[in-house]
Every structure is written in structure tokens, then in C-alpha cells.
Amino acid sequence: MTIDLAPEPSVADLARRTAAFVRDVVLPLEARDGVVAPTPERRRELQDAARAAGVFAPHVSAEYGGHGLDMRGRATVFEEAGYALLGPLALNIAAPDEGNMHMLEIVATDEQKERYLRPLATGEIRSCFAMTEPAPGAGSDPRALLTRAERIDGGWRINGRKWFITGADGAGFTICMARTSGEPGVATGGATMFLVDADNPGMKIIRHIETLDETLFGGHCELVFDNCEVPDSAVLGEVDEGFRYAQVRLGPARMTHCMRWLGIAKHARDIAVRRANEREMFGSRLVELGMIQQMIADNEIDIAASRGLINQACWELDQGRSGAQSTAIAKTFCAEAIYRVVDRSLQICGALGVSGDIPLSRFLREVRPFRIYDGPSETHRWAIARRVARHAATSGAGR
Ligand SMILES: Cc1cc2nc3c(=O)[nH]c(=O)nc-3n(C[C@H](O)[C@H](O)[C@H](O)COP(=O)(O)OP(=O)(O)OC[C@H]3O[C@@H](n4cnc5c(N)ncnc54)[C@H](O)[C@@H]3O)c2cc1C
Numbered sequence: 001m002t003i004d005l006a007p008e009p010s011v012a013d014l015a016r017r018t019a020a021f022v023r024d025v026v027l028p029l030e031a032r033d034g035v036v037a038p039t040p041e042r043r044r045e046l047q048d049a050a051r052a053a054g055v056f057a058p059h060v061s062a063e064y065g066g067h068g069l070d071m072r073g074r075a076t077v078f079e080e081a082g083y084a085l086l087g088p089l090a091l092n093i094a095a096p097d098e099g100n101m102h103m104l105e106i107v108a109t110d111e112q113k114e115r116y117l118r119p120l121a122t123g124e125i126r127s128c129f130a131m132t133e134p135a136p137g138a139g140s141d142p143r144a145l146l147t148r149a150e151r152i153d154g155g156w157r158i159n160g161r162k163w164f165i166t167g168a169d170g171a172g173f174t175i176c177m178a179r180t181s182g183e184p185g186v187a188t189g190g191a192t193m194f195l196v197d198a199d200n201p202g203m204k205i206i207r208h209i210e211t212l213d214e215t216l217f218g219g220h221c222e223l224v225f226d227n228c229e230v231p232d233s234a235v236l237g238e239v240d241e242g243f244r245y246a247q248v249r250l251g252p253a254r255m256t257h258c259m260r261w262l263g264i265a266k267h268a269r270d271i272a273v274r275r276a277n278e279r280e281m282f283g284s285r286l287v288e289l290g291m292i293q294q295m296i297a298d299n300e301i302d303i304a305a306s307r308g309l310i311n312q313a314c315w316e317l318d319q320g321r322s323g324a325q326s327t328a329i330a331k332t333f334c335a336e337a338i339y340r341v342v343d344r345s346l347q348i349c350g351a352l353g354v355s356g357d358i359p360l361s362r363f364l365r366e367v368r369p370f371r372i373y374d375g376p377s378e379t380h381r382w383a384i385a386r387r388v389a390r391h392a393a394t395s396g397a398g399r
Pocket of ligand 1: 133378
């Protein structure tokens with residue numbers, strides 16, 4: 001049996017055009033203005049350029065102005081967009097908006113889609129996803145969810161605190177996860193997602209949290225929900241089904257993060273190989289020295305293995321499977337492999353690597369938190385091992 005892993009011609013064409021757009025438009029803009037804390041004007045400029053190049057919103061369906069790529073198609077195109085730090089922002093596939101669009105397409109009512117998904121898909125507004133709380137609240141263990149929503153006449157009243165909420169500053173709305181039944185730490189039931197408009201007086205951004213990474217739009221914020229009242233129409237999907245919807249969002253969102261950061265790994269690899277080809281020492285070019293060749297080869301292995309695991313997981317998601325195990329494996333491997341690739345590339349460049357003259361130290365800072373968000377490596381390893389043990393216990397494997 002032949003297995004054809006080549007993307008469909010239309011996907012390959014979009015990927016080629018995305019790569020050209022990133023090379024000709026995004027990278028020059030980054031060189032001109034820098035990448036840290038892009039302004040709303042720069043976001044608009046980048047997105048207008050992506051629209052003009054016909055590469056905007058590859059992930060959303062045609063009904064909302066996109067190209068309607070499935071997960072495997074996204075893998076090919078997002079990797080190209082991720083070659084530049086601001087590439088995903090330009091195409092409107094940056095986190096957290098891209099994951100929120102994916103979930104809204106699946107879960108939202110028609111009315112909610114018109115109100116939230118459509119302007120999000122066109123780039124008119126941005127959004128954020130508020131799940132994580134300061135200890136002892138929800139983090140690696142979502143069952144610890146402390147933020148509560150209680151029923152009031154015609155709606156809900158939300159109280160709680162969230163932090164590390166990416167993109168919150170300037171977002172048009174927040175998807176807030178709150179407990180609507182059950183007790184923290186007991187079971188995964190009892191959470192509901194609420195669509196909270198930015199101008200709701202009960203929701204406040206109390207600070208920007210300083211972090212290692214600095215290029216995600218809208219920063220990472222701490223939010224307080226203080227008697228925040230929302231109508232029944234703000235419930236996303238069904239009451240008490242929030243954890244189930246979180247899985248709808250998180251599996252694919254993990255993979256799209258891997259795709260985008262794989263683009264940065266490739267960029268780091270290219271910088272290092274160019275440098276190794278040019279730099280001479282000890283009577284030869286750096287690229288001819290064995291220990292450098294090993295690092296170059298290990299980079300290729302990490303990049304190829306990451307791509308393979310992403311494609312496997314995306315194929316499962318495209319089949320309508322949960323992909324719980326394959327996305328956890330891919331996310332854990334990619335987050336660590338991508339960091340290794342950037343770190344090795346920086347090492348190959350010597351002092352130049354840690355300088356601001358080339359972007360490798362910036363890349364290193366941007367990819368490091370990926371081993372924590374979308375589930376820390378340890379949480380995924382724990383879940384992977386538990387699934388393996390469960391499977392062995394029920395299938396009798398090894399007996
Ligand atoms: C840059 C950035 C952006 C983020 N953006 C968002 C966002 O937009 N929205 C949002 O809701 N959240 C966001 N987060 C939060 C992120 O999802 C959490 O940081 C993550 O879920 C881990 O939770 P925690 O930080 O509370 O760590 P904790 O839950 O306190 O875990 C601490 C450490 O415990 C270890 N650990 C975890 N599980 C296990 C285990 N089973 N066995 C052994 N050790 C384990 C890991 O090493 C982990 O790093 C973001 C975080 C960062 C860093």
C-alpha cells in the first residue's frame with residue numbers, strides 16, 4: 001500500500017504563497033519595526049497585507065471568509081506562517097484567537113457566531129480564553145477550578161480571578177471558564193464557558209504579567225470577575241459542559257501551537273546553517289567540524305520527528321477521533337524538540353547567538369513557555385502513562 005503524505009495541490013499552493021508572503025512582507029516589517037508588543041496599527045497593516053496576498057484566515061470556513069483547511073492542511077500552512085514571529089498574527093491564526101475561532105465554529109449558536117466568530121474571523125476584533133487561576137485554583141489540574149458562576153434572574157453572576165490570560169488587553173470578548181456545579185478538586189464535571197464582552201463592568205484587567213516571551217499580542221494578563229453579570233445568551237454551548245468543550249479547543253490548539261513554533265525552529269535552523277557555512281576556524285569551515293555536524297543533524301531529526309507527530313495527530317483529529325494520546329505525545333515532543341533546535345542553533349552562532357543582532361535569543365525566550373502552556377510536559381507525560389497503563393490493564397497486553 002502506498003501512503004501519500006503530500007498535501008493536496010491547493011494546500012501546497014497556499015503554503016507556497018504563505019512562505020513567499022512571510023519572506024517578502026512579514027520579515028521586512030519585523031526588521032523595520034521589531035517584534036515586541038506590536039501595536040494595533042501594525043496588526044492591521046500586517047492583516048491587510050495578508051488579505052491582499054490571499055493568505056488570510058486559512059483555518060476558518062469559507063462562510064466566514066477563510067480557506068477552510070482541515071487540521072493536516074493547517075499543519076502545512078501554519079508551519080510556513082510560523083517562520084516569522086508575527087506571521088501568525090498577519091494571517092489571523094495566532095493564539096488564542098485561532099483556537100477560539102475553532103471552538104466557536106463547533107460549539108456556538110448561530111447568533112453567537114454572528115456576534116463573535118464573524119468579527120473575529122475578519123480580524124475586526126480579538127479575543128482571549130480565561131481558564132487558569134492563581135493557586136490553589138485551576139492550572140495543570142482543571143478540576144481545581146475556583147471561579148464560580150451562580151444563577152440569577154435571566155442569567156449568571158461570575159466571581160473569580162484568572163491569570164496568564166493571553167491577549168486579554170484589547171480583546172473584544174473573553175471566553176471565561178467558571179464552575180456552575182460541583183466542588184473544586186472532586187471531579188471534572190460542573191464547568192461552563194461564558195462569553196463576556198470587554199465592556200462588562202464586572203470584568204477588569206488588573207495587571208500585565210511580565211514574562212519571558214513578549215511577542216504575543218495583548219500580553220498575558222490577570223483578570224478579576226467581580227459580580228460580573230451575563231445573560232443566558234452568554235453561555236457557550238451547554239451548562240456544565242465546559243470541560244468537554246475545553247477538549248474540543250485544546251487538542252487542536254495544542255497542535256496549531258506546535259505547527260507555528262515548528263516554523264520558528266526552521267528559521268533558527270536556517271540561521272545556524274548559514275552561519276556554520278560561512279564561519280571559518282581551526283583551518284576549516286564550522287560546518288565541516290564533527291560536533292557542529294552533530295548539532296545540525298540533531299536539528300533535522302527533531303524537526304522531521306515533530307512534523308511527523310503533528311501530522312499523525314492531525315490525521316486522527318481529521319478522522320473525528322479525540323486524538324487525546326497522539327496530541328499529548330506530539331505536544332510534549334514538539335515543545336521540547338523546538339526548544340532544543342533553537343538552543344543548538346544559538347550555540348552554533350557563538351556570542352552572536354545570544355546577541356540582539358540576530359533573532360535567536362528572542363526565539364529562545366518565545367518558545368520556552370510552550371513547555372508550560374497547553375499543558376506542562378509533566379502533565380502530558382503523566383496522562384500518557386496513565387492511558388498506557390489503563391490500556392494494558394483492559395487489553396491484557398504483556399501477559
Ligand atoms: C506564556 C503563557 C501564556 C498562557 N496563556 C494562557 C491563556 O491564554 N489562558 C489560560 O487560561 N491560561 C494560560 N496560561 C496558563 C497555562 O495554561 C498554565 O500555566 C498551565 O496550565 C500550568 O498551570 P500552572 O502554571 O498553574 O502550573 P501548576 O499547575 O502549578 O504546575 C506547576 C508544575 O507542576 C508540574 N506538574 C504538573 N502536572 C504534573 C504531574 N501530573 N506530575 C508531576 N508534575 C506535574 C509541572 O512541572 C508544572 O510546570 C499561559 C501560561 C503561560 C506561561
